[in-house]
Amino acid sequence: MMEGSRQTRVSRPYKISESSKVYRWAEHSGTVLQRLNEQRLRGLFCDVVLVADEQRLPAHRNLLAVCSDYFNSMFTLGMREAFQKEVELIGASYIGLKAVVDFLYGGELVLDGGNIDYVLETAHLLQIWTAVDFCCEYLEQEVSEDNYLYLQELASIYSLKRLDAFIDSFILSRFGTLSFTPAFLQNISMQKLCAYLGSSEVQRECEHDLLQAALQWLTQQPEREAHAYQVLENIHFPLIPKNDLLHRVKPAVCSLLPREANCEGFIEEAVRYHNSLAAQPVMQTKRTALRTTQECLLFVGGEVSERCLELSDDTCYLDAQSEQWVKETPLPARRSHHCVAVLGGFIFIAGGSFSRDNGGDAASNLLYRYDPRCKQWIKVASMNQRRVDFYLASIEDMLVAVGGRNENGALSSVETYSPKTDSWSYVAGLPRFTYGHAGTIYKDFVYISGGHDYQIGPYRKNLLCYDHRTDVWEERRPMSTARGWHSMCSLGDSIYSIGGSDDSLESMERFDVLGVEAYSPQCNQWTRVAPLLHANSESGVAVWEGRIYILGGYSWENTAFSKTVQVYDRDKDKWSEGTELPKAIAGVSACVCALKPRLEDKKKKGKGKRPQDHGQ
Template sequence: MEGTRQSRICRPHKISESSKVYRWDDHSSLVLQSLNEQRHRGLFCDIVLVVDEQRVPAHRNLLAVCSDYFNSMFTIGMREAHQKEVELFGASYIGLKAVVDFLYGSELSLDGGNIDYVLETAHLLQIWKVVDFCCEYLENEVSEENYLYLQELASIYNLKRLDSYIDSFILQNFGTLSFTPDFLQNISLQKLCQYLDSSNVQQECEHDLLQAALQWLTQYPERENEAYQVLDNIHFPLIPKSDLLHRVKPAVCSLLPKEANCEGFIEEAVNYHNNVTAQPVLQNKRTALRTSEERLLFVGGEVSERCLELSDDTCFLDIRKGQWVAETPLPARRSHHCVAVLGGFIFIAGGSFSRDNGGDAASNLLYRYDPRCNQWIKTDPTQALEQENGYEGHDN
């Protein structure tokens, strides 16, 4: 025995002592593939999931790795941790089979026939990657025919991503959807107020939003109690004064009871229109324009160094097109003036109406631009500028 044993060859010194890491790139996929083959052959499966009297064999370790639901079931002392068969309630065989096939094969097939079952089962088993895929599938399916059903689905399963997507869909199509029977009958108070309050809601004018609100309120008598909360989101001051008095007020008074206290919104708007110079201090959420877009402006100034001509342009930078776009002309050509944006208004103060910067060309005028009506309004002159340039209290 001793004589037949091979002698050990000494390790040559020329082999490096440095280390190198080798990676088996497809190891995880091959292991998963082998586990899937074992599952189909019934090898080493230590649990059988039962639903709708159908049985789905699986491996506990894979289920625990992929599902918070199963991980808790197998680790916190539940009796199912030691059972060979575990019955699932609140799931379906169609959904369970699709989910388990995904865990072993990394592919999920969704269609109109199984999406409800898969979503229900994946949410129950807390397999969030499948839930995400279901949301992505449903986002691509949102239409005017099913958006309310999908919104309800998002609410049931707390699918914030899908709910947000449907909100955007409704806001973009509000002008059409808000007058359909489905919307008027089924949209919730909370969602309606959210849409009416949004700066991104689709509308031609504030009249459209008011009309949609009134139609929703008059669908059911009990909704009259919500009138104040709903109309609080209408920007009444954006409606012309004549329309407020001759169209809006009669409509609100005829459709809603006096106890709803909604006439105060109209009175507030009329008072806002009547006090033009005080509007900057009367600003509130209902006077704001429905836009979240900020713009870079240039207002007036000298056309060029060598030219005596001044500009009366008010332009904004269109970021998408990369060019300046004329918004509205100034009431008069100006340079060296002060410009400020306050409460959504543009103010132009002082300046010079020629390139001569002496006292004869200085201006004490203050103008305010209202983007809602595309109109410049002349306000009180700047008294401080008059005194500085000798327009008041000067003997000459």
């Protein structure tokens, strides 16, 4: 019989059951909080009264200490407030305090245009970081051209990095309009102005607009002239046309700013840049750079299979947002089986075939250079030899053209291009005639693999490495698979040799190679990785955003051109298909380069999510 319980006829066993279960009261925490709030509103069991603006608010110390580091320290570290019945909160308003205390008891924070700054002030004082985050989230939705400066000041006062960054993005996206308003010109700080003028995200029609905004700000108040150099060093003067620099910019700067500001040097630097046309790729500074944070994947030229075979002068880039190929300025001449390289933010197109005969008889030695800043192609110094089916590398401050073939047959010569002198010079040649090979750059070394030499027989497995400092070619461990017309690229610590084709020893018929292998320069070893999905002889290759892209190509077994884009994910060791090319194409080249953003691209950019800000 259990003590204090109803008498039973059957004696209680030692254990009623061998099993055990845990039951949870799902509404427990909510119910407790609700009952505590009811007690607070009725004045029951409250052990502290908070005072702000001479108005009183009863509360429970336990709950305040649990929700706020500020109150926890106040009530546990021996401060006098720990023993006071009433605690006056200096720096807090009653409006803000009531909203925050109601939030601690009810979990709901009521914010509107009349109380937001009071609530933010109090939540920040009391270190209620969740409430601070809600305040920032509310303000982000309410930022406008009427209040952004006041909200920026709030962000500065309370060290709200999240809100400050959001308002910066708001200003950058409307800079062309806001920067000429009286409120902006009078109130924006020099540090903020410099940050906006130096940003790649700043909205403007042209660089001249940013210069005008800077000059307007500098001439608002006489004492600002002392900051002229710091402000104008953020203007990309070389992006302004030379004629404008001489006839509009220089007179304006000289008339508005004193000589001792030393700002004419920026204009002189820009004019020197414009006058040194060929050398521009090796004269790059932060002021010559395009205002963009993104690089684009491009393909250039090639042999197109549409109705009948024809060469292409297309230059197209992949718009990542729309997943469509967009046309950039076309090539000055149609080309296939040429090479592309990027140096100093400029795209170089060298050699290739100028007719459908890609056997070498139509080889070109021309070198064209594309400037994405002004979207123009120019012709620079031609190679010493005509070359098709070769490799072009960009390394340090030069280009390196390796092997290939022309009307005289296969080549072993190698030559380098110096933008500084706009000239080509021969360097150490290959140990054998080579064309149809592939190449890549790894840590300032040039690597080439495979290819052929006009002799009867299959393609080669050789891997060669060139050190431009010693002007020496050296053999490395050959590939496990012979191949030509393949692709090579570097990603991470590996060099990849991708696809291509080879000739059968017995029948001498050409067959596709789908195999891919990765070479470790550190270990001098090759390892097989996932094979291609489709044949890719004479395709373009580029590494973009950490993945390998194979563009188009030709299948010898199916005698078919391809518009497929194959994408390799190194982490998953897997190939997938990307956005198709506009046309089936082979003999195409690909590269990655920063391009001048289109105005509509800038307008499309949405507001990204930001991490939570705890006012630190």
